Amino acid sequence: MESLFIGHAYIDVTMRADRVPSGDDKMVAEDYAVSFGGNAVTAGFACARLGHHVDLLTTVARDWLGHMFVDMAQAYGVRVHSRRVARSSLSFIFPKDGKRAILRARDDAYLQPIPRIDISKLKLLHLDGHMADAAMHYARLARERGALVSLDGGALRPGLEDLCNFVDIAVVAEKLCEQLKLTETETLNWLKAKGCRIGAITRGARGILWYDESGTVQHMPSLKVPVEKIIDTSGAGDVFHGAYCANYLEYPCAPWRTHFEFARAASAYKIQHLGNEAGLPMKEDVEAARAAFPEAALDCCD
Numbered sequence: 001m002e003s004l005f006i007g008h009a010y011i012d013v014t015m016r017a018d019r020v021p022s023g024d025d026k027m028v029a030e031d032y033a034v035s036f037g038g039n040a041v042t043a044g045f046a047c048a049r050l051g052h053h054v055d056l057l058t059t060v061a062r063d064w065l066g067h068m069f070v071d072m073a074q075a076y077g078v079r080v081h082s083r084r085v086a087r088s089s090l091s092f093i094f095p096k097d098g099k100r101a102i103l104r105a106r107d108d109a110y111l112q113p114i115p116r117i118d119i120s121k122l123k124l125l126h127l128d129g130h131m132a133d134a135a136m137h138y139a140r141l142a143r144e145r146g147a148l149v150s151l152d153g154g155a156l157r158p159g160l161e162d163l164c165n166f167v168d169i170a171v172v173a174e175k176l177c178e179q180l181k182l183t184e185t186e187t188l189n190w191l192k193a194k195g196c197r198i199g200a201i202t203r204g205a206r207g208i209l210w211y212d213e214s215g216t217v218q219h220m221p222s223l224k225v226p227v228e229k230i231i232d233t234s235g236a237g238d239v240f241h242g243a244y245c246a247n248y249l250e251y252p253c254a255p256w257r258t259h260f261e262f263a264r265a266a267s268a269y270k271i272q273h274l275g276n277e278a279g280l281p282m283k284e285d286v287e288a289a290r291a292a293f294p295e296a297a298l299d300c301c302d
Contacts, residue, residue, distance in 0.1 A: 001122050002053040002249060006138060007040025008108060008130040009058040011065045014093040014232060014275045020101070033275025036072045037091050039128035039152050039238050042276050046242025046266065047126075048076045049280040052249050057081045057115060057134060061088040061107065072277075083131065084111040095232040095274070098205070102234070119145065123252075126245050127167075128152040132159035139166035148248065151196075152241050156180065164194040169256070171200045171208075171241060184209050188217055198256045202237055207264070207296065212256060220260055223268040223293035232274045239263075239270040239279060243286065265290040 015029040036045055041058055048054040056078050060066050065088035073080045089106040114134045119125070125142040127135045129151070136159055142149050143166045153160060153172030156179035164170060170191050177187045184201050188211055191199035200210035207221040243266035244259040251258065268289040270279035281289070 001055050001117075001119060003044075003047060003124040003126065003245060004055045004057065004117065004119060004122055004138065004142075005040045005044035005047070005126045006057045006131055006135055007043075007128040008038050008089060008106065009041045009060065009069055010037035010089045010091045010104070010106075011035075011069060012037030012091045012093055012234075012276060014095065014234065016095065016231070016274060020094055031274055033278060035275040035277040036069060037235070037276060038089075038130075039154055039241070040126055040130070042235050042238035043126055043128075043152065043242035043245065044078060045072075045076055045276070046239045046280050047246045047249070048078050050243065050246035050266075050283060050286075052246050053077075053079075055079045055081060055117070057083065057117065057131070057138075059083055059085045059089065059108070059110070059131070061085050063088055065090065081115045081117055083115055083134070085109060086111065093232075093234050095234055098227070098230055098233055100232065100234040119147070122147040124148045124150065124245055124249055126150040126152070126241065127163070128154060129157035129160045129163065132157065132163070135159070136163055136166070139163055142166075148252075150241070150245060152238070154237075164191065164196065167194070167196050169198045169244075170194075170196040171202060171210075171244075173202055173237070174204075177201065185217065200260070202240065204233070205296070208260065210256075210260070220257070220264065221296040223264055223289065224296040225268050225271060225293050229272050231272055232279065233271050235276040235279055236267040236270045238276070239281070240267045243267070243281070261290075262286060265293075268293055 060082035087107040150169040244263035247259040247262040269281040273279035
């Protein structure tokens with residue numbers, strides 16, 4: 001086992017349309033995509049697409065969407081460790097003008113205890129805070145075994161504050177800062193106090209605010225993708241997580257600036273494609289994005 005990703009699985013239905021109908025109105029979407037979804041799940045698929053062995057502990061139901069999800073995982077060589085739920089979770093995503101509206105239906109009433117997995121040879125564990133009991137269980141074990149523990153802190157989910165005590169790399173969203181009632185700088189200091197070696201806040205088109213191995217806080221701009229090329233920003237953060245995990249697995253001794261620069265180019269590729277699956281880059285796609293798009297100017301970001 002090289003890497004283990006733990007999170008909640010969705011089937012995502014992404015539709016491009018001028019507007020979302022209401023009432024008795026009907027309309028035909030310009031385009032659509034059906035794909036796997038979920039924060040750590042999409043990150044795991046991205047890591048696999050970039051050439052790494054990925055194990056995934058996630059929710060799986062014995063219904064048609066569950067069968068679809070398992071087929072998708074098999075197609076990418078992702079080994080699934082199932083935690084049963086009664087029904088699959090579903091997301092409807094409507095991207096428009098660099099933003100995306102999401103309507104979700106989720107079943108997180110687990111029908112099984114935490115699956116037991118041998119992680120004795122694990123190199124990296126990535127969590128999104130969903131499935132809190134499993135996240136804490138394996139974060140403790142990974143810390144004992146010296147594996148890197150990465151967190152996608154998208155929101156203040158149950159147990160997240162305690163989980164951060166066992167995290168090495170924490171990349172969180174602006175939403176978490178708001179929920180903690182902290183400024184971005186205060187949030188980074190909070191992560192430092194928790195013992196996170198690297199901390200970052202994702203800020204969409206404004207890049208990330210982060211601290212490096214020395215604790216120095218700095219800003220990394222996003223890559224400037226022309227507006228006309230941006231199709232779907234949903235999943236860009238998940239691809240960012242999966243890409244820095246992949247780059248760490250390939251170059252574990254490289255500085256984290258290198259991993260994050262690789263990841264932002266992967267995100268620049270994702271936002272040019274509709275749906276998570278179409279937006280998964282290969283290594284050559286990441287390098288092409290890195291070569292094609294310059295850094296956004298700092299004075300345009302803050």
